Amino acid sequence: MPTIMDVAKLAGVSRTTVSRVLNDKPRVDEQTRKKVLAAIEQLNYEPSHFARHLRKQETRLIAVLVPDISNPFFSRLLEGMEEVALERGYKILLCITGDRKEREMQYIRMLESRQVDGIILTALRNPIDSLVPYMQFGPIVFVNEYVDGDCIPSVAIDNTASAAMVVRHLIALGHRRIAFINGPEHIIICRDRKAGYRKALESIGLPVDDQLMRECDYTTEGGFRCTQQLFELADPPTAIFAANDTIAVGVIKALRRQGLQVPRQVMVAGFDNNPFSTVIEPNLTTVEQPTHLMGAEAVKLLIKCLDIGRDKVKFRRILFETKLYIRESSTASE
Amino acid sequence: MPTIMDVAKLAGVSRTTVSRVLNDKPRVDEQTRKKVLAAIEQLNYEPSHFARHLRKQETRLIAVLVPDISNPFFSRLLEGMEEVALERGYKILLCITGDRKEREMQYIRMLESRQVDGIILTALRNPIDSLVPYMQFGPIVFVNEYVDGDCIPSVAIDNTASAAMVVRHLIALGHRRIAFINGPEHIIICRDRKAGYRKALESIGLPVDDQLMRECDYTTEGGFRCTQQLFELADPPTAIFAANDTIAVGVIKALRRQGLQVPRQVMVAGFDNNPFSTVIEPNLTTVEQPTHLMGAEAVKLLIKCLDIGRDKVKFRRILFETKLYIRESSTASE
DNA sequence: CTGAAAGCGCTTACAG
């Protein structure tokens, strides 16, 4: 494998000069440049990223932590990130945590051993304080996930407002008994969606019935089970809002099992615009997040922190708009 | 950020000794080891992976190229890889090609600039010959994808046999007009599935009707369109085998649109056991590949090439068994 | 058991 020294010898110059040509520095004679370029070509030389980065004290690597890559929400986020990273000369290290705390910390520690320049967290299962010791080693940016305060830059949506938008839509269709099946409420996103649900009800003076609020683990089975429970109530709901589409699939399956027709007898809405949502019958009303944009923006934010220093970065909290897709599952039949 | 020199000074030894302790080398006095360990602890020292790898001429990084991470097939493959990589001290660089040839080559070139130790390809859109110049820089392993001959180690399934299994299943249910909607036939996997389709028909003396073989781009829309065309035939099929579940969703949607009942009037089968397959009604008969195992095995194979040299690795072609899931879409009503 | 020295392949002041 040829090194810079081989190129220098062949071209009859010093390795300093080769380095200059390589990095497009000024003050190189045109003749010299040509000789060097020819030597590079002839040897099929590629500079070693490793050596370069050791010298420059940077890795051009970004660790992205995701709980679960099979979830289209996270894979789309990654697609958005990858696009921008490549453009800017960064590479992405895929870190799947499986929502396990130790695994998460293990990856965060890569910052300490300088394996990566920075970290993007799409979720955080450890307490926020556990990040503090690592922040000195490089920037950390949230996307999707966020925390109160703005000690850590984040890219996200307004979950409260988005959930409220769905509930208002169901209210407008005449529903008064609207159930909410949430994901795990130790997750801030779920807490905020719940807040949005309450807010929408309260804003028009509807009572908030604890019986109608359920919590599951973000799975289809969870949605199925919670729906069954809801229909054991004396006064069951006429509409169900699920905190994500995976749950909503379980909701629709359970309703079908109960012999209840969607949307005629019960309306359903989800969240995420998962590809599922147009496969299931009836097609699911849902909220779309601009996942590609969010991923892209997160990488841009991280690179900005790297370039100008975290503390100088403004807009520490970037919010994106969401969009409600009204489909069959919440469409009134004429 | 402390370096090995800081530790050496604090412990009052040479950096050679610190390195020995770090790497668990023998011939270090127990007292000395303790002193060094204490210094490491006190400084919160972590060795720089970069420097270590520059010296050792390895990166412990594996580039994994995938066409599309939103496809659950590829994301599960990645999950399997990640698990083993982490166990063995390797990290995974996520390379999304979007099926673009230039993008693919761009990533393959990382081998040349020694950014990664090896490459795993889940697909290859460039001609196989284009890999040859890069093979000298590090091992390349296929998973899912493969080529004729065994110049490149691969982990895959027997696509011909698996497709034949599906078709035999449909034949056993009494079908004689079985259509096949394939993915792009420049992909070897699709060609092999088609071969399996033909083989199953021919094995019991059924004619192979060109009209019943269609090709699309692996999308739901493609499956929809091809199905519509099939039902413009004078003698339409009574069963449709789609080369993957995404296509099969389009098939079922088209049949529904035509007012045809599945499975009563037309039976359908897919491939991949995509999560879709249990969301769509009726639930889809499909073939499951052991994606996690395949991903894991691909990483093991690559690491073996790295450890003992590509040429010494046996089992250059590893085949995994597939499993047919018979669901409603191909179940005869009593 | 321990250390001085060389070297992995680059880049960057510094000097000319």
Added chain:
DNA sequence: CTGAAAGCGCTTACAG
């Protein structure tokens, strides 16, 4: 415009 030298942070023969 060009080059000699130092150095990024490690590991590894080599010598003692």
